[in-house]
Amino acid sequence: MAESVTITDNRTGESLEIPIVDGGVDSSQWKKLLGNTWFYDPAYTQTAATSSAITEIDGENGILRYRGYPIEELAEKSSYLEVAYLLIFGELPTEDQFAEWVHDITYHTFIHENVRKRFLEGFHHDAHPMGMLVSAIAALSTFYPNAKEIDDEDNRYRQTVRLIAKMPTLAAACHRFSVGQPFVYPDNSLGFTANFLSMMWKIAEPRYDANYALAHALDTLFILHADHELNCGTATMRMIASSNSDPYSSAAGAAAALYGPRHGGANEAVIRMLNRIGSIDNVNSFVEGVKNGDEKLMGFGHRVYKNYDPRARIIKQTADEVFAVTGKNPLLDIALKLEEVALEDDYFKSRKLYPNVDFYSGLIYQAMGFPTEMFTVLFAIPRMSGWLAHWKELMEQDQKIARPRQLYVGAGERSFVELGDR
Numbered sequence: 191m192a193e194s195v196t197i198t199d200n201r202t203g204e205s206l207e208i209p210i211v212d213g214g215v216d217s218s219q220w221k222k223l224l225g226n227t228w229f230y231d232p233a234y235t236q237t238a239a240t241s242s243a244i245t246e247i248d249g250e251n252g253i254l255r256y257r258g259y260p261i262e263e264l265a266e267k268s269s270y271l272e273v274a275y276l277l278i279f280g281e282l283p284t285e286d287q288f289a290e291w292v293h294d295i296t297y298h299t300f301i302h303e304n305v306r307k308r309f310l311e312g313f314h315h316d317a318h319p320m321g322m323l324v325s326a327i328a329a330l331s332t333f334y335p336n337a338k339e340i341d342d343e344d345n346r347y348r349q350t351v352r353l354i355a356k357m358p359t360l361a362a363a364c365h366r367f368s369v370g371q372p373f374v375y376p377d378n379s380l381g382f383t384a385n386f387l388s389m390m391w392k393i394a395e396p397r398y399d400a401n402y403a404l405a406h407a408l409d410t411l412f413i414l415h416a417d418h419e420l421n422c423g424t425a426t427m428r429m430i431a432s433s434n435s436d437p438y439s440s441a442a443g444a445a446a447a448l449y450g451p452r453h454g455g456a457n458e459a460v461i462r463m464l465n466r467i468g469s470i471d472n473v474n475s476f477v478e479g480v481k482n483g484d485e486k487l488m489g490f491g492h493r494v495y496k497n498y499d500p501r502a503r504i505i506k507q508t509a510d511e512v513f514a515v516t517g518k519n520p521l522l523d524i525a526l527k528l529e530e531v532a533l534e535d536d537y538f539k540s541r542k543l544y545p546n547v548d549f550y551s552g553l554i555y556q557a558m559g560f561p562t563e564m565f566t567v568l569f570a571i572p573r574m575s576g577w578l579a580h581w582k583e584l585m586e587q588d589q590k591i592a593r594p595r596q597l598y599v600g601a602g603e604r605s606f607v608e609l610g611d612r
């Protein structure tokens with residue numbers, strides 16, 4: 191572990207080595223540098239808002255590790271539920287711990303009938319499933335009012351397994367509603383990902399048997415999406431939870447942040463962009479438009495990675511395994527050409543813009559038969575474990591309420607003018 195961090199004041203350029211004390215920076219040293227002034231950093235480009243032991247990103251070198259384990263090894267050797275355990279509890283589970291964890295998650299896959307019948311079925315017929323999911327996560331807080339007892343560790347565990355377990359059920363329910371098909375109850379004889387696919391696609395009894403290669407590929411995607419340190423959604427989770435709000439309300443806020451096209455919503459935007467480009471013959475002119483500022487190349491660029499996103503590399507390999515079963519997604523050639531052109535172009539090279547996790551994932555989801563509107567939902571299912579790992583960490587850190595300051599730039603004091611006199 192690093193023994194110190196270098197902090198730079200972005201207004202003066204001054205920097206100072208600050209020793210790590212008990213896992214965090216020494217605040218007396220911090221004050222020596224900044225006095226009683228604050229950073230002005232609206233998009234948190236240079237602000238560490240927490241210390242965390244969950245996920246490490248080395249953006250310059252394209253490295254991602256969960257609890258110290260390289261993402262490549264986890265994607266190859268682990269399963270989503272095992273990784274969820276690792277993120278939340280800090281260590282890989284023993285066989286007994288894993289059996290108990292899987293049992294507990296499986297036990298909580300059902301959702302209250304009123305969530306489905308009264309709440310989800312009350313949405314407009316063409317409601318976006320991600321909008322439905324955000325609301326449904328928030329609604330769960332009213333079904334589990336004891337979730338407010340956040341100081342009770344057992345209770346926190348119960349809400350954690352509930353949230354992870356119910357995400358696939360809620361996600362599939364949102365999809366079935368949007369296509370006018372009846373809800374499919376969880377089949378708890380199936381594993382986490384196969385059960386989700388059953389709830390998505392089952393049309394006849396007795397059971398839906400997912401293609402093994404596709405279920406395995408989706409599980410790998412779940413591992414890759416499970417956490418990514420203090421991204422916009424996770425920062426939102428921590429922000430809301432710092433007010434001691436319950437985990438459902440906090441996670442609903444995190445999901446709402448993920449919905450945006452600059453964040454998890456980019457996977458949906460990528461497919462729409464590829465469809466608009468339509469043919470590899472149009473790639474060069476599209477890229478010229480991006481360079482002229484007409485629009486962003488969706489699925490490219492990242493706040494932290496200034497190198498290839500390691501998840502995108504694994505997703506590209508996973509795509510080959512999926513296409514071997516489903517047939518190639520015809521949009522793949524356009525995506526590959528876009529990557530080739532962008533990586534050779536000075537605009538992208540000088541700004542260190544590379545494909546991110548969202549660039550290739552949608553091609554896989556689409557080949558598997560998921561509608562485009564479900565792509566961000568597919569991101570949210572596994573990201574729940576990351577949000578909850580951060581929630582647990584926050585609770586244990588006993589952090590104060592998160593409350594940034596502002597620089598007021600509005601009008602000075604003035605007197606009220608009556609309506610008729612304005």
Ligand SMILES: CC(=O)SCCNC(=O)CCNC(=O)[C@H](O)C(C)(C)COP(=O)(O)OP(=O)(O)OC[C@H]1O[C@@H](n2cnc3c(N)ncnc32)[C@H](O)[C@@H]1OP(=O)(O)O
Binds near residue numbers: 453480
């Ligand atoms: C799961 C995730 O959330 S991964 C990210 C998913 N989002 C996307 O794929 C959307 C497209 N990408 C983007 O919008 C951005 O790259 C973000 C939001 C991911 C990161 O934003 P920031 O860290 O604020 O990068 P910033 O906007 O400062 O970009 C630096 C420069 O690169 C340019 N740039 C960044 N991303 C792109 C892009 N995708 N296409 C074209 N230009 C881009 C910016 O215009 C800026 O150029 P300038 O210096 O001439 O003004």
Ligand SMILES: O=C([O-])CC(=O)C(=O)O
Binds near residue numbers: 419421
């Ligand atoms: O880290 C980020 O800013 C966005 C991201 O890649 C993720 O949330 O997976």
